[in-house]
Amino acid sequence: TAEFEAEALDLQAIPATRTKVMLNLANPAAAFRWWRLPSDGVGLARMEFVINNQIKVHPMALVRYDELSDPQAREEIDALTAGYADRTDYFVERLARALARIAAAQHPAPVIVRMSDFKTNEYANLVGGAQFEPKEENPMLGFRGASRYYSPRYREGFALECRAIRRVRQEIGLKNLIVMIPFCRSTKEADRVLEVMAENGLRRGEDGLQVYVMCEIPSNVILAGSFAERFDGFSIGSNDLTQLTLGVDRDSEALAELFDEQDPAVKWMIRSVIAEAHKAGAKVGLCGQAPSDHPEFAEFLVQCGIDSMSVSPDSFVAVKRHVAEAETEPRTAARAGQA
Numbered sequence: 001t002a003e004f005e006a007e008a009l010d011l012q013a014i015p016a017t018r019t020k021v022m023l024n025l026a027n028p029a030a031a032f033r034w035w036r037l038p039s040d041g042v043g044l045a046r047m048e049f050v051i052n053n054q055i056k057v058h059p060m061a062l063v064r065y066d067e068l069s070d071p072q073a074r075e076e077i078d079a080l081t082a083g084y085a086d087r088t089d090y091f092v093e094r095l096a097r098a099l100a101r102i103a104a105a106q107h108p109a110p111v112i113v114r115m116s117d118f119k120t121n122e123y124a125n126l127v128g129g130a131q132f133e134p135k136e137e138n139p140m141l142g143f144r145g146a147s148r149y150y151s152p153r154y155r156e157g158f159a160l161e162c163r164a165i166r167r168v169r170q171e172i173g174l175k176n177l178i179v180m181i182p183f184c185r186s187t188k189e190a191d192r193v194l195e196v197m198a199e200n201g202l203r204r205g206e207d208g209l210q211v212y213v214m215c216e217i218p219s220n221v222i223l224a225g226s227f228a229e230r231f232d233g234f235s236i237g238s239n240d241l242t243q244l245t246l247g248v249d250r251d252s253e254a255l256a257e258l259f260d261e262q263d264p265a266v267k268w269m270i271r272s273v274i275a276e277a278h279k280a281g282a283k284v285g286l287c288g289q290a291p292s293d294h295p296e297f298a299e300f301l302v303q304c305g306i307d308s309m310s311v312s313p314d315s316f317v318a319v320k321r322h323v324a325e326a327e328t329e330p331r332t333a334a335r336a337g338q339a
C-alpha cells in the first residue's frame, strides 16, 4: 500500500525545492501517516471529508432540530448527540478534534482548511439534510461554496464551521490553521463572506488569521487583482477551473477525454492569475488534481512562478522531483509564456 511505501522511502533522495510542495489531506486518521514526508504543510484539507466521516449530520438539522420533520433523522441525531450539552456541540467538537489532529501533525507548517463545499445533493444526503437543501438541476453550478455562507439557508451552519475553527486556533492554540473559501463567484460575495466570518469571531489579520480564496471560476482569474486585495492568497482549484473554462462537466464519462487541465486555455488562466496575484502581493498555490495526476505538470507551474502546490501523498515524491528539475532550468518569461 501507499502507506507501506511511505515507510520504505529513501527520504534523503527527495530533493529540496524553493517552491513549496504540500499535501492534500483531510483524513484525520491518516494525519500522522505522512509525517516523514518533507512537505510544507497541508494545502487542502476538505471539510466535507470530515463531515461525511466523523459527523454525518447536516449542521442545519442540529441548529433547527425543533423544525425537523423526519422522525428517523431525529432518532439518529438523538443517538449521535447523546452526551453533548448542546446538539451543536456535537458538530463543533468533532470537527475541531479532526482539524486539530491534522494541524498538530504539521505544526508549525500551515494547514489550509477549506470551509464546506458539498453540492446540494450531497448536503441533502447528510442526516436531516434533505429538508434544508433546495432541489437543483445543476448542483455543480448551484448553491455551493461562498454563496451558502451568508445565505439565511445556511449561515447558522457556517457559524458552526467557524466555531470549530475558533476552537482549534484560539482554545487549542494551533495558529497554523488557515481558512480557505471555495467557489467565490464575485468580489461582492467575498466581502459578504468575510463579514460573516468576522461576525463569527474570525477576522482576517486578527490573531494571525490568514484567509485564502480558491481560484476555480473564470471570474476569479478575470478579477484576480480585486480578489487579491481581499485575501492573503489564492489556491487554484484546477478541477473546477478546467470544468468551467472548457465547459466540460468534470463528472461526465462521455466527456472525459475533453477534460484536460493541460489545455492551452486552462494554462492561460493559471499563468494569468499567478501574474496578476503577484502584482497585488498575494500568494498563489494550486490544490487541484492536475500535478497529482500528471507530475510533469508541476514543471509548467514552476515556470509560471507559482509559490506552492498541494498534491496527494502518493504523488508527493514524483512532484517534488519535477519541481526540483524545473527549478534548475532558468525561468524565463518566454518559456512560461508558451502554452
Ligand code: PEP
Pocket: 044, 046, 117, 216, 236, 237, 238, 239, 240, 241, 287, 288, 289
Ligand atoms: C478543485 O476544484 O480543483 C478543487 C480542489 O476542489 P474540489 O475538487 O473539491 O471541487
Ligand code: MG
Pocket: 182, 216, 237, 239, 240
Ligand atoms: Mg473545486
